[in-house]
Amino acid sequence: MNYDALCKCLLFKHCNKDEFQELLSGIEFYIHTYNKGEFVISEEEHNAKIGIILLGAVEVQKVFPTGKMVTLNRLKTSEVFGLSTLFSYDSYYPTSIVSLTRSKVLFLSQKSVIELFNKEPEFLQQFLRFTSDRILFLNRKIEIFSFSTIREKITYFLFSEMKLQKSDQSIILPFAKRVWAEYLNIARTSLYRVLKEMKEEGIIDLKGRSITIKKLDELKKEIL
Template sequence: MNKLLPLLQKCALFKNKKKSEIELFLSKVNHKIDSFEKGETIISPIQFTDKLGIVLLGTVDVQKIFPNGKMIVIQKKRSSDLIGEYAIFSKLELYPHTVIANSLCKVLFLPKCELSVCFSSEKILMLNFLEILSNSNLILEHKIGTLSLISIQKKIAEFLIHYKKHLCKNAHSDIVILPFSKKDWAEYMNVSRTSLSRELKNMEMEGILSFEKRIIIVKNWGQLEKILSL
């Protein structure tokens, strides 16, 4: 329990909650911790929407798998992130997506029926959950906008401009530090890593940006805006 509480304190669901309050919450809820190997399915579309997960260790992919076998990574979840939050209180009986372990993972599961009772009596928990849902919707909205763009250059430009406007702590900075690897970035935009690297090199040759690993320095924001408007 002592190792579990610091991890849960980082979870947005328990924002503004003390360790003692989280410990009391867990004592009232019939929680369960499961371990998953890399590549193992954590949640699948054949499972009922009867539990909420919290990633304690590792990273997971939330995937949309189409009938033709094509797969899109909708979101990546890391330690302290929720999984299944978008479906647990919906009208859906089954989860709409597949959640796969990206590495060795540990996930804490909370039953839907007991969460409902807790939310009705714990206003802070309920508000925290609603904030998480709102943020998840914004992320998905941005994801849909990115996927709707045809060219890779437009996708890169849209991502960098969105980062500067909404995620960068210093609005005047020209430095973008990617929150994930280039491989994950390519998956986020639904393009191959090779195609992404090639387009970044083209944009570097055009003097729009320079990059090294996860660090991108934008040299011409105006040109990015122009690319996006074409």
């Protein structure tokens, strides 16, 4: 058991290593190891459970009827998935979760999560807080899709990240540009082209995953 990973998980951040043995005593859970490229959860799988990544990283993918695949998120050690389906009447997973590396995941069933609610009120509070944050994340995705041009989508994302990272001039991309393009639902070549244009216009500067806003007022005009 990787107690260090659990301690860093938002659901258990109120616990220390010594408290976990007592908290999980009598609670049913299981741990499974996955190889790179293996499905952790398949889309439309019917199973009410949450997963906590103890080791490695996974990718949340959505495959559309046309065959197009979009990466919705990447999760690393200590992060959680499956909360949205845990208490849903329709507990089918709307996405697939694929292991990006050799990964180890701890699973808790709906019954086990309810037992933890009753056993540790702080766990319930963290669960509700985490769920609220996920709703805000999805709302942000919807807002991005509401913009029609690539520049608008990029601009909205940059301002959102500046707010999240508490910065008024620069951000660090939370993922690679390939994943960023999928997140914005645009072609990678289109993302690179528009970023190059914005750099040549002196609006932004790029260095790896670091993006510096050089003309804030000009950037604001993109979404006004």
